[in-house]
Amino acid sequence: xxxxxxxxxxxxxxxxxxxxxxxxxxxxxxxxxxxxxxxxxxxxxxxxxxxxxxxxxxxxxxxxxxxxxxxxxxxxxxxxxxxxxxxxxxxxxxxxxxxxxxxxxxxxxxxxxxxxxxxxxxxxxxxxxxxxxxxxxxxxxxxxxxxxxxxxxxxxxxxxxxxxxxxxxxxxxxxxxxxxxxxxxxxxxxxxxxxxxxxxxxxxxxxxxxxxxxxxxxxxxxxxxxxxxxxxxxxxxxxxxxxxxxxxxxxxxxxxxxxxxxxxxxxxxxxxxxxxxxxxxxxxxxxxxxxxxxxxxxxxxxxxxxxxxxxxxxxxxxxxxxxxxxxxxxxxxxxxxxxxxxxxxxxxxxxxxxxxxxxxxxxxxxxxxxxxxxxxxxxxxxxxxxxxxxxxxxxxxxxxxxxxxxxxxxxxxxxxxxxxxxxxxxxxxxxxxxxxxxxxxxxxxxxxxxxxxxxxxxxxxxxxxxxxxxxxxxxxxxx
Ligand code: GDP
Numbered sequence: 001x002x003x004x005x006x007x008x009x010x011x012x013x014x015x016x017x018x019x020x021x022x023x024x025x026x027x028x029x030x031x032x033x034x035x036x037x038x039x040x041x042x043x044x045x046x047x048x049x050x051x052x053x054x055x056x057x058x059x060x061x062x063x064x065x066x067x068x069x070x071x072x073x074x075x076x077x078x079x080x081x082x083x084x085x086x087x088x089x090x091x092x093x094x095x096x097x098x099x100x101x102x103x104x105x106x107x108x109x110x111x112x113x114x115x116x117x118x119x120x121x122x123x124x125x126x127x128x129x130x131x132x133x134x135x136x137x138x139x140x141x142x143x144x145x146x147x148x149x150x151x152x153x154x155x156x157x158x159x160x161x162x163x164x165x166x167x168x169x170x171x172x173x174x175x176x177x178x179x180x181x182x183x184x185x186x187x188x189x190x191x192x193x194x195x196x197x198x199x200x201x202x203x204x205x206x207x208x209x210x211x212x213x214x215x216x217x218x219x220x221x222x223x224x225x226x227x228x229x230x231x232x233x234x235x236x237x238x239x240x241x242x243x244x245x246x247x248x249x250x251x252x253x254x255x256x257x258x259x260x261x262x263x264x265x266x267x268x269x270x271x272x273x274x275x276x277x278x279x280x281x282x283x284x285x286x287x288x289x290x291x292x293x294x295x296x297x298x299x300x301x302x303x304x305x306x307x308x309x310x311x312x313x314x315x316x317x318x319x320x321x322x323x324x325x326x327x328x329x330x331x332x333x334x335x336x337x338x339x340x341x342x343x344x345x346x347x348x349x350x351x352x353x354x355x356x357x358x359x360x361x362x363x364x365x366x367x368x369x370x371x372x373x374x375x376x377x378x379x380x381x382x383x384x385x386x387x388x389x390x391x392x393x394x395x396x397x398x399x400x401x402x403x404x405x406x407x408x409x410x411x412x413x414x415x416x417x418x419x420x421x422x423x424x425x426x427x428x429x430x431x432x433x434x435x436x437x438x439x440x441x442x443x444x445x446x447x448x449x450x451x452x453x454x455x456x457x458x459x460x461x462x463x464x465x466x467x468x469x470x471x472x473x474x475x476x477x478x479x
Contacts, residue, residue, distance in 0.1 A: 050342055051328070054335060058252060058326055059273075068244040071308035072113065072124035073237040074146060074271065076176075078167035079153030084183040087220035088153055089129055095226050110257030110269040111311035112298035116227075118234045125233055126271070126309045128256065146254050146271060146324075147174070148241055149233055152204075153181045156190035156217070160198040168202055177240045178204060179214050179232050186219040245308035250329035251275035255285050255321045256311065266290075266317040270327050277306045277329065282336045283314070286325030287347065289340035290317040291333060376404065376471065379420050380411040382435035387460070388413055391435055394464050400471045416454060418443045424452045431455060433463060 051058055077085045093106065096114040113126045128146065150171040154164055171178050180199065182192040196206045196215055205211020214232040218225035237243055251272050258268035268285055270277070277283075281292045293316030295303050306312045318340075321327070330336050378395065382388035388411050395406060409430055410423055416432055416439035424430040424447075432447070432454045439447060439454060447454055457463040 046346065047326075047343070050339065050346070054330070054339060056328060056330065058328060067246045067248055069247050069308075071243050071245045071247075072126050073148040073233060073241070073243055074126045074128065074309055075149045075151055075233060076128045076147040077151045077153060077181075078171065079181075080155070080158070080161035080163040080167075083153045083155040083158065083161075083164070084220045085153050088151070088181060088183065088218070089127060091220045091223050091226055092127060092230070095223060107296065107298050107300040107313070109296070109298050109311065109313045111271060113310060114230075116230050116234075118231060123234055124309070125230060126311060130257070145174070146256070146273075147171075147176050148243060149236055150176045150178050151181050151229070151233070152178050153183050153220075154195045154199070155184045155187075156182050156192045156195055157184050157187045159191070159194055160202075165202060168199075168204065172203070177236050179216065179229070179236050180204060180206075181225075181229055182215055182217045183220055185217045186222050186224065192217045243309075245274040247274075247276050247307050249275040251277035251281065251283075251306070252326065252328050253277070255323060255325045255327055257323055258285075258288075258317075258320045260320050264315050266320045268314050268317055268321050268327075269311055270314050271311050272306045272308055274308055275329065276308075277310075277312065277314075279304050281329045282331070282333045283317075283327055283329050284336045284339045284343075285314075285317060285327035286321035287340050287344040288317040288319035288321040288325075289333075289336035291336075292316050375407055376467075377407050377409050377430040378467075379409050379424055379430055379432045380435065381416045381420060381432065381437050382411075382413060383437050385413050387435055391433070391460055391463060394460060395467055398464065398468045398471060400468070404471055406467070406471065415440050416443050416447075418446055421446045421450065421452050425450050433457065435460075435463065 048058065077089055079085050092114060093112055096116070108129060110130055111126060111128050113124055115122060115124050117123065150167070152164065152168055152171070154160060168178060180195070182195045184190055185192055192215075196209060199213075199215075200206075200209065200211070204213045206213055206215040208215075214236055216225055216229045216232050218229055220226075252275055253271045253273040256269045256271055258266065261267045266288060268288070270285065277292065277295070279292050279295055283290065283292060292314055295306060295315070296313040297303050297306075298311065303312065328339075330339065380388055380392055380395075382391060392408055392411050396408065398406060410420065412420075415437050416434050418440070420432055421439075421443050424432055430452075432452060434454055434456045436458050438444075438456070444454075446452075455463075455466070457466075
């Protein structure tokens with residue numbers, strides 16, 4: 001039990017309380033003492049296990065070899081700042097303008113798909129529309145493998161720069177083939193061959209130099225060489241990758257971008273990696289879940305289904321997922337909710353373990369703003385029962401709509417005790433309100449150690465004002 005563990009820790013020279021979060025090192029120490037094998041599992045591993053309890057395997061194409069169909073490559077554009085990544089992404093989109101249906105309006109949803117012709121066949125390519133390797137690494141750090149091919153943009157008048165090397169390191173570490181776009185060839189002083197020479201040092205040897213990397217000279221500004229670049233991407237994909245997916249299974253993929261839309265609620269751009277996503281599907285995306293109410297493509301057109309490598313904007317989630325969160329279609333809403341809730345619970349524990357402290361009221365509000373928490377939990381302590389009840393009544397009457405609510409976990413007369421603090425700790429996000437009372441010394445110390453937020457008031461309206469203002473603040477969606 002906790003008490004004996006605390007004793008053992010004391011013997012080991014560690015002063016801890018039963019409710020205190022301990023770091024991994026301390027846990028290892030404890031495990032060694034008790035002759036336990038402590039296995040620290042990665043979040044990805046843990047999530048895989050969680051999904052397995054629901055009989056879901058993420059990242060695996062199910063079915064037979066015969067179910068696999070070719071899917072378009074997914075491309076990320078990387079390179080040094082100002083070398084033309086954004087311009088190139090715009091240029092690629094624009095050359096494809098004709099392919100867009102009349103009436104469509106370009107929507108920046110974080111990714112787009114274009115149609116092109118390659119060796120007499122109709123082909124598609126998906127581009128991640130957030131340039132730079134920040135997005136790439138952020139997603140990779142979360143275990144999401146999104147990119148099939150990296151386009152490394154290098155300005156011909158500037159040559160290889162620190163971020164060029166950084167970008168290619170990231171791509172090589174992820175084992176992603178690179179196509180080099182030598183940009184700004186229209187500029188005076190442009191020296192495309194110098195770029196080729198410079199990059200040989202980093203293992204990128206151009207085909208014309210006897211290597212295997214495709215280099216394409218382009219001008220994103222003048223739209224020169226764009227078709228050649230698309231050609232090179234498809235040639236590289238066909239030569240080095242076997243891009244196929246099962247389009248018949250329940251859809252799986254990754255969230256690329258998400259935000260809270262004033263009118264539409266949480267919206268997320270997801271990239272379907274396998275299976276086919278349909279309107280009406282029950283999905284889980286990170287800790288968000290819901291039913292796909294509608295899907296929009298990058299032209300703002302409503303679509304009914306999305307096949308592998310297709311990016312779509314999904315409406316109908318309960319919360320805003322994070323970039324790099326995986327999404328899966330499950331059999332029903334109940335399962336979706338269960339998975340999302342279990343993930344949220346695990347994340348809370350992991351966060352606690354990591355930070356070793358709880359959140360303050362301010363941090364909590366900012367988190368609620370992001371739509372992750374919908375409840376503000378309070379523990380109210382006061383000097384006389386009349387004031388405690390009055391305060392509770394008043395606080396519960398605060399009406400800020402359905403999106404956030406207030407819950408009183410416990411209220412009592414008397415000083416703030418260790419019990420109150422422990423309760424706040426156990427119920428992670430709870431905040432303690434002290435009305436004309438102070439905490440006991442040990443309670444104060446514990447609260448400090450655990451990072452529990454205690455607020456003191458001596459006037460009721462002040463407490464109401466502050467809580468109400470905060471609750472209202474949480475309603476404002478952040479863009
Ligand atoms: P990013 O920081 O890599 O996204 O670079 P941008 O796409 O914002 O481009 C940086 C600057 O270079 C902008 O002023 C562009 O207009 C300019 N630029 C981009 N591509 C070309 C090009 O092919 N030729 C010329 N002359 N300028 C370009």
